[in-house]
Amino acid sequence: MAEGQKKGNKLVGKWVVWWKNGNISRIVNYDEEGEYHGEQLFFAPDGRFVMKIYYIHGKKVSEEDFKKYEKDQKNNLNLQK
Numbered sequence: 001m002a003e004g005q006k007k008g009n010k011l012v013g014k015w016v017v018w019w020k021n022g023n024i025s026r027i028v029n030y031d032e033e034g035e036y037h038g039e040q041l042f043f044a045p046d047g048r049f050v051m052k053i054y055y056i057h058g059k060k061v062s063e064e065d066f067k068k069y070e071k072d073q074k075n076n077l078n079l080q081k
Contacts, residue, residue, distance in 0.1 A: 010034030023047040031057055
């Protein structure tokens with residue numbers, strides 16, 4: 001089972017997917033274009049955390065690069081105020 005939003009035929013925003021046993025399988029985030037964006041969390045069927053992967057508009061990046069991207073985005077927003 002999965003829960004999230006669609007825009008047209010694209011997945012957008014935060015999606016949660018469950019295993020048949022009711023435990024969370026993954027929590028994934030999509031940008032407005034339907035590309036992976038942000039932190040993606042994956043879990044085993046028994047609920048154990050397995051891994052975390054970061055994306056910026058569909059491109060897999062390191063945690064360090066993602067944190068830098070987030071910081072730059074916040075700085076850009078602050079400059080626009």
